Amino acid sequence: MSNLKQVSIYTRGITTASGAGGYGAILLYQNYRKELSGGFQLTTNNRMDILAAIAGLKALQTRCKVTVYNNNGYLVDAIANNWALRWQANNWKNSDKQPTANVDLWEQLLELYSQHDVEFIRIKQCAGNQEYQRCNYISRQAAHQQNLPVDEGYQPRFPLGTP
Template structure:
């Protein structure tokens, strides 16, 4: 009976001042009576990258295997995981189809790996609709994007591309 996993609610949001532009992410983690807020940013990135980064940082913060409900106002993030798009892109060597490489594959790869370490369900919430935790994440993300001397989002700035097979 004592082996039940702890349930953690993670609210996430990403923001970008310009897109691309300086970006930030905000996270609110709730477990029992505990609350943790996390934020950070990058000097040049995109809104979608910050949405994914928020999920990565939130899940990576967990110190033991948990069941997680991750709330995001990014339909892109929620659908890519819950509808299996990101897993399919990974199976196809980060290609969406024969001509298009999956954007943000460096972050999807990290997120998919983290999701194997926990039981994670992604749930979409309407942004700017009065959900207090989502609103707090938005404020954290915007404040982070406004900071001075933000680090580089190397995955974005270096325009990483997946290694392609020698032949198909």
């Protein structure tokens, strides 16, 4: 039996039609609750989902047993199926020998992941889960803030000015 604190983290990342994005994370431990959110002026949904998990794990002050809930298959499968660890071992190349997207965030996430006992679970977006719905709300609020910072790691697939 583990002595580690058992923490649940609900995470959500979203983007708007304008390309702005927001993330939300809700940490739950016994009667303790913490909500985190932030946003960027131009980013992707995948980046926001990964960043939500990073924000949640970064908030932990000691080694914990963590369950991270998210609906993004890219995020959940990359961790649950060890894809991200393989990408890292292959110098950030995927199975097609192409560069892995979002390396800056995967590096941060894997570092935090290694510090805890973490399980990622994919939940259905429409599951009616109160915490996930709240997470969705705070991530949307974050994406609609004024004067959002630049997502320095964002690499547009088609740079501005290209057809």
